[in-house]
Amino acid sequence: MSRNTKINGLLLLLVAALAVLPLALGLGDHKEEPFAGADAEAETAITEIEPDYEPWFSPLYEPPSGEIESALFALQAALGAGVLAYYFGLRRGRRQGEERAAARTEGGAPAADADKDA
Amino acid sequence: MHIAEGYLPPVHAAAWGVASAPFVVHGVRALTREVRANPESTLLLGASGAFTFVLSALKLPSVTGSCSHPTGTGLGAILFRPPIMAVLGTITLLFQALLLAHGGLTTLGANVFSMAIVGPWAGYGTYLLVRRAGAPLMAAVFSGAFVADLSTYCVTSVQLALAFPDPGSGVAGSLAKFGGIFAVTQIPLAVSEGLLTVLVMRLLTQSSKGDLLRLGVLAAPKAADRREEAAA
Numbered sequence: 001m002s003r004n005t006k007i008n009g010l011l012l013l014l015v016a017a018l019a020v021l022p023l024a025l026g027l028g029d030h031k032e033e034p035f036a037g038a039d040a041e042a043e044t045a046i047t048e049i050e051p052d053y054e055p056w057f058s059p060l061y062e063p064p065s066g067e068i069e070s071a072l073f074a075l076q077a078a079l080g081a082g083v084l085a086y087y088f089g090l091r092r093g094r095r096q097g098e099e100r101a102a103a104r105t106e107g108g109a110p111a112a113d114a115d116k117d118a
Numbered sequence: 119m120h121i122a123e124g125y126l127p128p129v130h131a132a133a134w135g136v137a138s139a140p141f142v143v144h145g146v147r148a149l150t151r152e153v154r155a156n157p158e159s160t161l162l163l164g165a166s167g168a169f170t171f172v173l174s175a176l177k178l179p180s181v182t183g184s185c186s187h188p189t190g191t192g193l194g195a196i197l198f199r200p201p202i203m204a205v206l207g208t209i210t211l212l213f214q215a216l217l218l219a220h221g222g223l224t225t226l227g228a229n230v231f232s233m234a235i236v237g238p239w240a241g242y243g244t245y246l247l248v249r250r251a252g253a254p255l256m257a258a259v260f261s262g263a264f265v266a267d268l269s270t271y272c273v274t275s276v277q278l279a280l281a282f283p284d285p286g287s288g289v290a291g292s293l294a295k296f297g298g299i300f301a302v303t304q305i306p307l308a309v310s311e312g313l314l315t316v317l318v319m320r321l322l323t324q325s326s327k328g329d330l331l332r333l334g335v336l337a338a339p340k341a342a343d344r345r346e347e348a349a350a
Contacts, residue, residue, distance in 0.1 A: 004324070011317045015310045019178045022306075028183030035179045038186040039119035039220075041299045042278060046125060049282045049292060055124030059219035072218050073175045080171030084318075087165040091325035 119186045119300065120211065120229040121274060123222025130281045135227025141235045145204035152202060159198075162322075162329050166194035167206040169318060173311060174210055174233075180303040188311035189270050192263030193318060195238035196245050197333055207234025232273035241266025255323075255335070256316050263315035267308035271300040 001009075028034025046053055063069035126134070152159055173190030180186060194203040208230050214220040221229045245262030249255070275296035284291035322330060330336040 004320070008317055008320060011313050011320075015313050018306050018310045018313075022179040022181050022183070027181055028179070031183045034183055035185045037119055037177065038184050038299050038303050039122050041184055042119070042296060043122055043125060045295055045299060046278070046282050049284055049295075053282070055122070056128065057124035057222065057224045059123045059215070059222060061216065062219040063217075069218060073177070076213065076218070077172050077175035080168040080173075080175065083164050083168035084172065087161055087168070088321060088325055090161070095325065 119271075119274075120214070120221030120233070121225040121278065123215070123219065124224055125222075126225050126228055126277070126281050128224075130277070131224045131227060133227075134225075134231050134277065138227045138230040138235060141201070141204045142208050142230065145201040145208075148199070148201040149205050152198065156332065159329070162326065163194075163198065163202070163206075166197055166203075167209065169193050169315075170206055170210045171213075173314065174214070178307055178310065180306050182298075182303045184299070184303050186271070186300070186303045186307055188307050188314075189233050189237055189267050190311065190315075191233060191237045191270070192241040192245075192259075192266035192311065193315045195242040195266060196259060196262050196315075196319075197330075197335060200235070200238035200242050203238035204230070204234045207238065228277050229274075232277065233270045236273045237266040237270035240269035256319065259319045260312040260316050264308045264312040267311040268301065268304055271304040272297070275300045 022028065023035070063072055149163075153163070170190035170193075173188040175187065177185045177187045189207070191203050191207050194206050208226075211221055211226060211229050211233060215222050215226055215229075241262040241264075244265040245258045248258040248261045253261075275293060278296045279289050279293035282292055283289045284295065287294075319335075323336065327336065331338055
């Protein structure tokens with residue numbers, strides 16, 4: 001494995017550790033609902049500060065269940081990951097193509113000259 | 119995590135909308151100019167938007183025992199400057215408001231202001247400062263992404279504190295409360311976002327040197343070096 005790959009792997013490992021540690025250490029155990037969303041907690045805080053506050057608008061479309069919601073979140077992540085993978089794959093392919101073309105012109109110098117004349 | 123639909127009083131919602139609109143309009147202009155001048159940017163623009171899509175879909179657990187998600191706006195702000203990121207961030211927020219009931223249309227202005235305007239500007243500013251101080255590129259990228267992420271949620275806390283001042287301790291009391299929910303939760307997530315942004319930037323320096331040179335992220339070799347190269 002090259003040094004570059006090792007560093008990239010280490011970066012991913014660190015991110016994974018940061019995500020897993022709070023779960024592994026049980027940092028949500030003191031809560032009624034461990035690892036709820038911060039936005040839901042903010043809604044609770046708002047009702048504590050202003051018990052009469054009623055949200056005056058509701059979402060036009062609301063996923064009918066938690067499953068559908070997580071499916072849509074997964075879709076969002078998949079769309080993003082797909083585009084990113086396409087980008088890096090395309091770049092890599094182009095670079096390899098260019099390298100191969102360069103190697104070919106170096107190997108067959110007369111062919112390159114012929115191109116120039118044409 | 120964005121402010122949920124209907125959770126900002128109408129006056130606040132409208133005011134944040136008015137504050138955000140010029141940045142987004144300016145961003146759309148900057149984006150069209152960039153695409154027209156450098157059509158080959160389109161791919162990397164798409165990749166920057168895609169990075170925001172992935173990161174803001176990842177709800178991660180944090181030390182506070184709650185969950186939140188990163189924003190992914192630092193990368194695009196560093197590559198294409200904050201105005202363009204305002205557009206990409208708004209698209210992500212719209213997608214989430216319309217399809218996922220996450221954030222909302224009435225709170226879109228406020229959420230755009232925090233995630234697509236203040237975050238990218240604060241991150242880009244930090245990136246520039248750290249680079250000018252002579253730090254290596256990746257240290258600057260990490261700091262920029264970290265600040266873009268964290269500042270977004272500090273703004274969210276301020277927005278909610280202004281809308282819902284505590285009856286006893288006022289705006290400051292509310293700010294402490296919302297800051298505890300959003301900003302503290304966000305610290306480890308901002309570290310994660312910094313690390314992931316560094317990872318993507320490392321991949322970009324390997325795959326897209328040309329783009330990074332054109333965008334000024336990588337410095338062009340100095341004139342003297344170039345002459346030496348030409349001589350060699």
